[in-house]
Amino acid sequence: MSTVAPPRPAAAPPPPARPSLGARALGLWLRWWRRLTAMRTAIVLLFLLALAAIPGSLLPQRSLNQNAVRQYFADHPTLAPVLDRFYAFDVFGSPWFAAVYLLLFVSLIGCVVPRLAEHVRALRAAPPPAPRRLQRLPDSGELATPLPGPAALDVVEEELRVRRFRVVRRDGAASTPPGPAASGPELSAEKGFWKETGNLLFHLSLVALLLGLAGGRLWGYEGSILVTEGQGFCNSFQQYDTHSSGALVDSGDLSPLCIDLEDFRAEYEEDLTAASYTADIRYGGPGEEGEPATIGVNDPLRLDGDRVYVTGHGYAPRFTVTLPDGTAFTDVSAPFLPSDQTTMSSEGALKLPDLGAGVEDQLALEGFFAPTGLMQGGVLTSIDPRPLNPQVAVLAYQGYLGLDSGLPQSVYSLDASQIERGRLAEVGRANLAVGETLTLPDGTAITFTGVSQFAALQFSHDPGQVWVLAAAISVLVGLLALLFLRRERFFARAGPAADGGGTVLTVGSLTRGGGESATRFAELTGQLRAALDARSPTPSAPPSGGAAPEPEVSPRDR
Template sequence: MSTVAPPRPDAAPQPPARPSLGRRVLDLWLRWWRRLTAMRTAIILLLLLALAAIPGSLLPQRSLSQNNVTQYFADHPALAPWLDRLYLFDVFSSPWFAAVYLLLFVSLIGCVVPRLVEHVRALRAAPPPAPRRLLRLPDSAELTTPLAGPAALDVVEEELRVQRFRVVRREPGAGPADSAGSSGMELSAEKGFWKETGNILFHLSLVALLLGLAGGKLWGYEGSILVTEGQGFCNSFQQYDTYSSGPLVEGADLTPLCVDLEDFRAEYEEDLTASSYTADITYGAPGEDGRSTTIGVNDPLRVDGDRVYVTGHGYSPRFTVALPDGRVFEGVSAPFLPADQATMASQGALKLPDLGAGTDDQLALEGFFAPTGVLQGGILTSIDPRPLSPQVAIIAYRGYLGLDSGLPQSVYSLDQSQVERGRLAEAGRANLAVGESLTLDDGTAITFDGYAQFAALQFSHDPGQVWVLVSAISLLLGLLALLLLRRERFFARVGPDPGSGGTVLTVGSLTRGGGESAARFAELTDRLRTALDARSTQPPAPSSVGAAPEPEAPPRDR
């Protein structure tokens, strides 16, 4: 028979077994998961998301206006490249904004789902038993009544059910002992579950709102284009001046829709600020008869989830170009972009690559348009955004425009590198009113015919807009329930009154949220005292056992 030798008294204690690598990784992951899904972390991430959106409202964004971004680069040539490296001109599509967005999304889900499960369990569970010492609650009182204990609790239950409390009665021995060490009949009641329901609805709606915004970014797209009166465009990314789409959008997914601009009107206040932009358009699918409507800044065209907005306007000067060989080109125009929104003074360029006869020379006009033009020191400027006295200052260039060089260039400005390289040479300049002409050295006549207005239109497709709207409404409802409702618990226990032989009713209340708990408890206590007094003064109901029969009524005379 073998025996195990006892350990030696002087033996060193054995170190605890080191957990395995997998166990340590799991513990580390659980620790970080608990930190990420804490409500404090969700609040911090929400604050970071709000702070991250500030640069998107202070700096121009490429998704909204590429021209403003270009102007910012021109005004701040040293600072703009560094801001661009930090994605501050593309805030809402930057990696760091997406990281905060995703972490907030995960944190909210990990925080709300356990609370939802807990809330469902609380809805199905009975109110908790009364505390051991009710008089230690913040709101508590003792009421004496000559009624028996069950009758007193009947009165309390009736009053609480009128106020929509959920009530549970417990018999002696089912609850904890009272202050005297004995167990009596008790009552537990609670209401205000809508407060926690509103809290969970608020957070779930916030998650749904984030999902809707993310869905709109993934499957949505938008494009902007300048359309002159009498012209139009179709929903194709090749036609837009600026176009952005989600990573899950393909060219075939674009809605087949064409829009023609028939007329545009801009109205101004007395201080010359714009009061409204309205555009008469015709829209419809390609090959179908168009339908007419009027849209404005806050009144877009809505077609099957697509929206067409008016975001601005400007002027397109019109020219007639008469060549020496007798050819005449009438009504050529190009949008001039506003350089000053207060006076609508605009700058632009008109490129005419196909006017040369038997030569490779091309013609370009770079100009300044003034809706209400005046000369100040020999320089044309505008003093009013309304077209009261339209004038244009143009510089004509002849030579090579570089349109077939394969390098991208703006259609609204002239490539100055061609001028610097000597490929474009100035052929003449002049300030022209409507009807006046500039004649170049080769006999080409350029006549200023007037202007047409253009509208800046934006086509937006956002499949998550209805989801976002519903989520925002439910988020507001949940917030109202969270702020306005209160969670209340009420307890009552009966015991004998040694002095009068009646019953001592001990009541207490716990209120969370809403305030004024003492006043509400005092009002409820007064109502209970009044109901107990009224019940104790009622005569007892006669018993049907041994009761004398009522005398029969005498017959009535006929």
């Protein structure tokens, strides 16, 4: 007797293989890359970049005005150190600003490059076939004509090419899936590729703008200095009052250029507001005689990427100091910084650390200068920015100035700590007009001999200026194309008329990037109707009212 073995149970399917660690890491990286290169992320980063720049415009920056930063620390001793930890006084050189900047740069490149390749393929591709049911398009209608189908499409093609459409003719049966609405020869046309070109130009120019700004920050430098008439300076970081330079700039990279200020003129309106600042300078290499030039606020000296600007002006009172032994220091001066731009009242200090052998105490003058001086209640003030009646109120100090202490101090004011410690003592004060003298207890005579003007000059080197200008123009051109151009597609299919005579053209349109698509479609179909009637052997007669029949459009367009 034979036995039948019971059926063996089916084997369980093997568990799915887990992806390897490398595959999981690659998938995670691709997901983050797609998020970073999304247009939404680029817009968010652009907004964060603008938001991050706000502290740089509200707070003084070390790269622009170190004196203002020091004054902010003096005015806000508790808040300033906290802000400084977050690079609030060096916003545009901070790590967090650079991180947002670089992320935006990477996001734009990753977003634009694939779209650029896709746009190039679209430019080379033919317009797509017409949809099977043209009546379902947002703008559609029918045009009846006694012309046969191919001849009617010839008229439509000619009219569209005049309007700069790219046109392709196809056999409807071969180009579309079978169906009752997909018979007869057809025509596809499109234009408006400049809209997408403008879109890509806008984003590529934005990348170029970021590159130009970055290049200017890395290879650019600038310095500011106050130059009194008859004096000059050479392009050296050691001579500037304040300067800033990119990370890739070395002192040997500076242009060998020297500037001498020969004359400065400030003109004022009737209400005493400044009308223009003009400086006569002479420029050239070190040791050269130089060439003359005249520069102004909006008319800088331009030399191979270098710019010399006039950014302001002020006054430098001149003094003659005569020591008791008869030694005289003639026409020594120092710039006094304006404290009131309306009247050009100025404050400053003149330091004389070396008065010669046998003189132990150093001498300093701290004062208030009034271009047009007037005493009001025993206090010297100025009523006009022009030097019509120059006067100066001076305080004379003798002692130790602390210039060799190793601690930095402003050249425009005295070190208050030396006065507080008693190392520098006041020895006299007076209000002086031109030619008047203040005599100190030790016999030193200080005579106010006149005033010279100084110009605030800024030397700037920015290799990315032309690049940034070209990128900004390209951004504007791309934005205009993006806003005002339209992407349009037009389709037409020829079919026999219901009565067996002539042709019925089914037309449809798709418009992107602009409103009033129904109006534009009605205008185009009206022009096509006129062209078809003009080519017809028996033009259709207008109704009794004399108006041409309107093209039939779908109910959704009414």
